[in-house]
């Protein structure tokens with residue numbers, strides 16, 4: 001069974017990241033989160049910091065494009081990263097990194113792709129669109145990342161039935177609970193497959 005050195009990219013509260021760190025600490029998965037990169041100072045950086053995990057804020061606003069790539073590849077190399085997780089990361093990963101880590105990058109999306117994905121489809125916007133489309137089901141998708149938003153091969157999905165009086169807020173909460181399960185399951189699946 002394989003154990004990965006994980007780097008997580010985040011843009012928000014980092015509850016998905018927290019679920020992965022907890023799964024690692026409790027031994028549900030063998031892999032370890034070694035590095036967390038955010039595109040700005042976000043609350044999701046607090047938990048990994050309390051666990052002693054290296055964190056970094058890397059933004060195109062702070063660096064030239066060359067520096068921006070170099071800082072990230074430097075950190076990924078330093079920690080021998082062999083699995084990247086986009087855990088609520090709302091920016092596009094630089095194409096250089098997508099190519100270097102092909103087949104080793106996972107994204108979690110809060111809807112059943114290929115529906116309700118693509119540029120600009122994130123967070124509550126997705127849940128609103130799902131409710132407006134009167135879908136019967138929703139649920140998270142974990143997929144491999146390629147150069148196009150939400151386009152790569154699907155690894156896992158979890159379906160939940162949408163309730164009659166469901167709101168975007170209630171759906172977000174219910175899908176998020178499933179996200180926390182599915183992300184750990186996806187990593188376990190990859191560990192078993194290696």
Ligand code: GAR
Pocket residue numbers: 010011012013014015016017044087088089090108109110121122123126176179
């Ligand atoms: C999650 O619902 C995740 O699926 C979504 O952002 C949220 C992050 O929550 N990602 C996207 O919409 C990507 N298109 P978290 O910061 O609490 O993990």
